Amino acid sequence: MGLIKNEYDVEGYSPTDPEPKHKHIAPGIPVYGDDTGAVPGESFTYGDSMYARIQRFAGKYAIEQRGIERVPENERTDTNLAKVGTMWLAANMVVSSFAIGALAVPVFQLGFVDALLTILFINLLGITPVCFFSTFGPVFGLRQMVLSRFFFGWWGVKVIAVFNILACVGWSSVNVIVGAQLLHAVNNNVPGYAGIIIIAACTFLVTLFGYKVVHYYEFYSWIPSFIIFLIVLGEFAHSGAFVNLPMKVGTSEAGGVLSFASSVFGFATGWTSYAADYTVYQPHTVSRVKTFAWTWAGLIFPLLFTEMLGLAVATAMTFDPETFEPTNSYAKGYEGSGIGGLLAAVLFPPLGRFGQFCLVVLALSIIANNCPNIYSVGLSLQVLGRWTQAVPRYIWTFVGTLIYCAIAIPGYSHFESVLENFMLVIGYWLAIYEGISLPEHFIFKRGIAGYDVTIYTVPHLLPPGIAAILAFCFGVFGAVMGMAQVWFIGPIGKHIGTPAYGGDIGFPLAFAFAFVSYCGLRTVEKRRFGR
Secondary structure, eight states: OOOOOSTTGGGGOOTTOSSOSSOOOOTTOOOTTOOTTBOOGGGGGOSSSHHHHHHHHHHHTTOOOOOSSBOOGGGOOOOOTHHHHHHHHHHHSSHHHHHHHHTTTTTTOOOHHHHHHHHHHHHHHHTHHHHHHHTHHHHHOOOHHHHTHHHHHHHHHHHHHHHHHHHHHHHHHHHHHHHHHHHHHHOTTSOHHHHHHHHHHHHHHHHHTOHHHHHHHHHHHHHHHHHHHHHHHHHHHHHTOOOOOOOOOSHHHHHHHHHHHHHHHHHHHTTGGGGGGGTTTSOTTSOHHHHHHHHHHHHHHHHHHHHHHHHHHHTTOOBOTTTOOBOSHHHHHHHHHHHHHHHHHHHHHHHTHHHHHHHHHHHHTHHHHHHHHHHHHHHHHHHTOHHHHTSOHHHHHHHHHHHHHHHHHHHTTTTHHHHHHHHHHHTTHHHHHHHHHHHIIIIISOSGGGOOGGGTTOGGGSOOOHHHHHHHHHHHHHHHHHOBOSSOBOTTGGGSSOTTTOOOOHHHHHHHHHHHHHHHHHHHHHHHHOO
16 A cells, blocks of 8 residues: 655656656766755645655654655754764763773773773774765765665665664664663662663654754763763772783784774774764755764764773773682672673762662663664665655654564573674674775765765666675675674684684775775776766
8 A cells, every 4th residue: 555645756756757857967066955856844744645644643743754855955954063963972972882892801801001092093993984974964965875875776775774774773672681781780670671661662752753852862861971971980990990901912912902993893883874864954055074073073082981981990800810700899790790780880889879870870871872773773664665665764763663672672681692793793784885885985976076966766877786786795705704703703813813712804804895896896887887
């Protein structure tokens, strides 16, 4: 049953049309401010179809009605660039990023200085693509997955959207489990499923209303989390438990640094596939440099602060050198309850019930962390096909929430580690995405002027996507060769670090294989198809 029955049906284009409903712009001429292909907001309520009735109902409650349709210039009224920064500030001022830093000691066996330098330089590298693609939202008014049609083509982008959906749902499940564990650590009477439902329901309420409410929530939500982390810093510094662990040497050190770098990079660059989603309502006149700078500031500060704090706290853990049994409260807390137990060891003894309150606030910080995931999952689902676009974004947001709750509730007590390991494995796709999109932009389109945004809904004018999909396969091969995960250690990864654990170079190999193969394949594709 079709839901959309108006002149803007499915972005204004049907594949059976003899000519696209777009004017053509000569290559090399910028399209800033051109509204061809943009869909006015009022069009979503035209007619008497089920789709229009649902949209009118949503509009009564100020729910964002727009999905992946291009935003017209006269509706891009969000001129506050500070909200771009606080969007990412809140999403990363969370317990999940604290946990990334803490992994350096118990998992990767690193010293303090080498782990600190890894956090610094890898984050600087990892956030760069996020900042770069954030500048595309104001220029084109397109969401990140729709923008990706210019890299992967009409059909190829559907493969990318599937990976993005898996990432959104999977990481939301992992994050909400962590939040539920923190709530359970505070009060054993709160079952895991209750904590999951509480956090998921709050996240849904924020994302239901869309872009403006997500930005509004993230604008303020980082403040209490930041205060709690400052309390953690103060209490830990006062305890005198910090240990400047020495840097190790040899193959084990190399493997540990590379594997830890992989975790840090994956977390930092993980927002790349959502980047433009949160700047599409900015006018095209906004400075790209300022957009980049605000995004950079909003990412780098919370990532460095929380990960370095997590690293510092983790140095206090001590284990018996022979049995590896925990020998102090920090190690026992981590062994017993993971990151929640480690934070409890810092907060509970000196602060008592107030320390428990602090842990509850950090548990609820997961809402800010999951908002980008759950808002963007609906947009990725709409990219899959015309029928999925005919379902409003906020309905897909609800469906995505139900799915990740259905995964997280049984995962809480049965397969949390399996789920997390699976998410770490599929995370390599982001390096492949960057290895294809960046050369397309810089080498083949030669910058912003090389885009004709008016064809974003016209399959036969977009790149064929053959080169992109083949390069994606090469990238997967590179990731497999270099990965060092619990489930599998690649043949190249085995030769870095100790044979038992290897060293993870899956991200750089995935990027390199995708980049090199795409440059060659795309050259042939452009000569053959001319687009």
